[in-house]
Amino acid sequence: MTVKRYWLFALAAAWSWSGPAALAQEKKPPLRWGTDPTGGAPYVYKEGDKFVGFEVELAEYLAEQLGRTSQMVRGDWDKLPELLGKPAYEDGIDIVLNGYELREDLEKSYPSTVPYYVYKLGLVVHKDSVGRISGWSDLRREREEGGTRRKISVGVLGGSVAHEYLKGKEFGNALDLRINPDVATVIGLVEQKRLDATVQDLPACLYYVRHGKDLVLADEPRNPGFYVILTRKGDEELRARLNAAIKRGIRDGTLKRIYEKYGLWNADQERLLYWTEQPWPPPFTGNEEGEEAETGPGTHLGTLVGELVRAAGVTIFLSVASFPLAMLIGLVVALGRVYSPGWLRIPLGLYVEFLRGTPLLLQLYFVFYLLPQLHPVLTFSPLVAGILGLAINYSAYEAENYRAGLLAIPKGQMEAALALGMKPLTALQVVIVPQAVRIVIPPVTNDFIALFKDTSVCSVILITELTRKYNELYNFNRDYVIELAFVTAGLYLVMSYPLALLAGYLERRLGTHATGGQR
Amino acid sequence: MIRVSNVVKYHGANRVLDGISLEFRKGEVAALIGPSGGGKSTLLRCINGLESFQQGQVSIDDRLQLVGGITPSRETLLRLRRTVGMVFQQFNLFPHMTAAENVMSGLVYALGRSRTEAEAVAVRLLERVGLGDKTGAKPAQLSGGQQQRVAIARALAVNPAAILFDEPTSALDPRMAGEVMRVINDLADDPQFQAAMVIVSHDLAAVRRVADTVHVLEKGRVTYSGPAAEAFAPGGPAAALE
Numbered sequence: 001m002t003v004k005r006y007w008l009f010a011l012a013a014a015w016s017w018s019g020p021a022a023l024a025q026e027k028k029p030p031l032r033w034g035t036d037p038t039g040g041a042p043y044v045y046k047e048g049d050k051f052v053g054f055e056v057e058l059a060e061y062l063a064e065q066l067g068r069t070s071q072m073v074r075g076d077w078d079k080l081p082e083l084l085g086k087p088a089y090e091d092g093i094d095i096v097l098n099g100y101e102l103r104e105d106l107e108k109s110y111p112s113t114v115p116y117y118v119y120k121l122g123l124v125v126h127k128d129s130v131g132r133i134s135g136w137s138d139l140r141r142e143r144e145e146g147g148t149r150r151k152i153s154v155g156v157l158g159g160s161v162a163h164e165y166l167k168g169k170e171f172g173n174a175l176d177l178r179i180n181p182d183v184a185t186v187i188g189l190v191e192q193k194r195l196d197a198t199v200q201d202l203p204a205c206l207y208y209v210r211h212g213k214d215l216v217l218a219d220e221p222r223n224p225g226f227y228v229i230l231t232r233k234g235d236e237e238l239r240a241r242l243n244a245a246i247k248r249g250i251r252d253g254t255l256k257r258i259y260e261k262y263g264l265w266n267a268d269q270e271r272l273l274y275w276t277e278q279p280w281p282p283p284f285t286g287n288e289e290g291e292e293a294e295t296g297p298g299t300h301l302g303t304l305v306g307e308l309v310r311a312a313g314v315t316i317f318l319s320v321a322s323f324p325l326a327m328l329i330g331l332v333v334a335l336g337r338v339y340s341p342g343w344l345r346i347p348l349g350l351y352v353e354f355l356r357g358t359p360l361l362l363q364l365y366f367v368f369y370l371l372p373q374l375h376p377v378l379t380f381s382p383l384v385a386g387i388l389g390l391a392i393n394y395s396a397y398e399a400e401n402y403r404a405g406l407l408a409i410p411k412g413q414m415e416a417a418l419a420l421g422m423k424p425l426t427a428l429q430v431v432i433v434p435q436a437v438r439i440v441i442p443p444v445t446n447d448f449i450a451l452f453k454d455t456s457v458c459s460v461i462l463i464t465e466l467t468r469k470y471n472e473l474y475n476f477n478r479d480y481v482i483e484l485a486f487v488t489a490g491l492y493l494v495m496s497y498p499l500a501l502l503a504g505y506l507e508r509r510l511g512t513h514a515t516g517g518q519r
Numbered sequence: 520m521i522r523v524s525n526v527v528k529y530h531g532a533n534r535v536l537d538g539i540s541l542e543f544r545k546g547e548v549a550a551l552i553g554p555s556g557g558g559k560s561t562l563l564r565c566i567n568g569l570e571s572f573q574q575g576q577v578s579i580d581d582r583l584q585l586v587g588g589i590t591p592s593r594e595t596l597l598r599l600r601r602t603v604g605m606v607f608q609q610f611n612l613f614p615h616m617t618a619a620e621n622v623m624s625g626l627v628y629a630l631g632r633s634r635t636e637a638e639a640v641a642v643r644l645l646e647r648v649g650l651g652d653k654t655g656a657k658p659a660q661l662s663g664g665q666q667q668r669v670a671i672a673r674a675l676a677v678n679p680a681a682i683l684f685d686e687p688t689s690a691l692d693p694r695m696a697g698e699v700m701r702v703i704n705d706l707a708d709d710p711q712f713q714a715a716m717v718i719v720s721h722d723l724a725a726v727r728r729v730a731d732t733v734h735v736l737e738k739g740r741v742t743y744s745g746p747a748a749e750a751f752a753p754g755g756p757a758a759a760l761e
Contacts, residue, residue, distance in 0.1 A: 415569055416611035416670075421601035421629035421677065423593075430628050434615050510615075 031063040034093035036077035042207040042262040054262045065245035078475045096230035104284040113242045114276035115226035118268040122205030123218045125197045135219040140174040151176035155186035155198040159475030162199040178462040311469035312491045318455040325391035330398025338406045355396035364389040368461040386458040405436030445503030449496045526575035537739035543715040550730035551719045557736040559719040563683045604674030608686040610666040612658040619654040625677040644672035664695025681715040700725045
């Protein structure tokens with residue numbers, strides 16, 4: 001046998017031993033599990049350049065049990081179930097594994113596995129507040145501040161179980177409920193004492209109490225529920241294999257080991273095995289069903305629409321309060337850029353470029369979260385911070401609109417005004433600015449309509465406006481998703497269309513003679 | 520009286536006014552003529568303080584002075600401009616105001632007169648320039664000639680000691696230019712009207728009808744100053760430009 005023939009033989013032998021097995025291994029696709037890492041610790045979070053967390057380890061364990069590899073797919077938390085229906089190349093997923101609680105409305109479309117964790121809601125406060133808020137019942141009490149009484153402010157994740165719980169009968173309107181999509185942010189505000197308390201799922205509470213500087217659990221956790229994995233409807237085989245793997249993990253102590261690593265093991269988990277052995281899902285006796293049966297679906301939708309309309313009011317208030325301010329600042333900046341001495345034009349130019357070149361979201365963060373850390377005097381309520389942030393951001397765009405308008409006014413206009421003996425400021429006031437304003441009506445109106453929609457960014461600073469409210473309602477009312485979306489879009493249209501009409505009217509009324517006969 | 524003494528102005532390295540000395544007396548109609556780029560319009564803008572100059576002096580009635588190389592005080596500039604009116608080639612009416620509001624603007628916003636008083640003046644002056652029926656019209660609704668007549672009324676409203684006309688008819692067709700020159704003629708013929716009028720124009724035929732004195736500017740220098748009759752006489756400097 002020549003050397004060449006020997007190698008061919010060796011390759012064929014190697015193929016016959018490992019080839020088919022290797023191919024079979026390759027054929028098993030990874031277990032694609034959907035999560036939203038912004039939810040943070042201890043679920044899924046980054047350490048160095050690696051994602052860790054008890055759900056990451058749980059996913060790895062389950063994938064291993066299924067003979068597959070684990071592949072994390074990121075998405076927005078409340079939209080994760082929708083990813084179950086998508087193919088892999090469109091970021092589709094096999095399971096949702098991200099602190100999703102067992103819920104009747106979800107169960108209909110996305111059948112769940114047996115529970116992998118028993119959670120409760122925890123009440124977290126600053127350690128200095130313990131005297132004032134030592135239990136759940138204290139949340140209903142108003143607090144004295146600067147001679148006025150005000151409700152206790154409680155931060156929660158919008159659309160979470162905690163949010164629904166605090167909106168319920170026990171607390172109702174007794175609270176000043178502040179909504180934010182990010183746990184770490186809410187926790188940070190409690191640490192800074194800008195929120196009185198927060199209610200979160202116990203795993204998050206335990207993590208932050210352990211890692212935060214001054215946070216404590218104020219009372220016994222309450223309102224237990226199950227974390228489950230959501231699967232595709234009709235994917236019974238996968239669900240059965242996941243159920244078996246979860247039970248196995250509980251029995252052999254794997255889950256306990258994972259939970260202990262993150263400080264999450266407690267007495268409630270001792271009964272996890274019992275729950276996994278009950279017929280699943282258990283019968284639902286939730287409030288929502290009862291309420292709907294009493295009132296009927298139409299009334300329920302009416303209530304939701306009412307909430308959206310109230311949130312639209314916040315959108316209108318934010319827009320109407322911030323835009324005139326943006327126009328005023330923008331006009332001053334534009335006048336400075338066109339008519340001031342050269343040394344002043346440079347910082348004004350930088351002001352415009354900085355604000356146009358950085359996202360509104362960051363600017364709102366800066367105004368609301370960072371300014372107070374520079375000096376306590378710069379602490380603003382969410383609404384004031386929202387108005388300021390929007391006004392400052394849009395002032396840059398308005399400055400450019402006005403600058404374009406000012407530059408479009410022929411030089412002769414200023415000369416004619418000065419030649420009549422007007423002071424430069426008077427000339428600007430009565431001759432130049434009125435003409436510039438007429439020219440910029442279309443772009444300014446455009447910006448006002450854009451600002452209406454940009455108010456939705458204010459949700460990051462605890463303001464619940466229309467889009468935020470829609471997202472909140474969406475999560476717990478998936479049966480009305482289409483209706484809610486139409487109502488929300490309709491409300492935006494109802495708010496912005498009159499503006500477009502007004503702009504058209506102003507253009508016709510004022511704009512026609514703005515430049516006639518002058519060029 | 521406007522006295523211009525040895526005024527020198529540079530545009531960069533270009534000496535656009537090269538030692539100009541002239542006088543314009545009350546009631547006199549003076550024409551500045553000469554080839555394009557000779558410095559006529561620049562001189563008017565220097566007299567009105569719209570442009571600075573580097574050397575020399577401009578004085579109005581020996582009360583107000585602009586000195587070359589020195590930035591005038593804001594107060595001096597305001598007083599000077601309220602004393603010397605200006606009419607521009609492109610009219611420069613304020614397009615968002617009516618004809619009457621344009622005429623009122625100097626009185627109300629520069630001199631602080633009441634709107635009622637200013638309105639009465641505006642109506643009278645618009646009638647004088649033949650636009651009594653156009654008080655409520657916006658500039659865009661007026662012809663070029665009508666706009667320029669409104670601009671003249673606007674300059675007259677503040678009762679200036681002198682009016683500077685910077686090529687008032689060059690943006691107009693001959694018919695409209697004729698309308699405007701008729702207004703200037705009427706003012707020149709009005710014994711009550713005592714303001715000095717300085718007209719920069721290329722329309723020599725029109726200038727000939729209205730001017731008392733003629734000054735020829737070439738390359739930033741005055742090459743002729745004398746009575747209009749002499750300037751336009753055969754062989755005179757103005758006749759040479761025709």
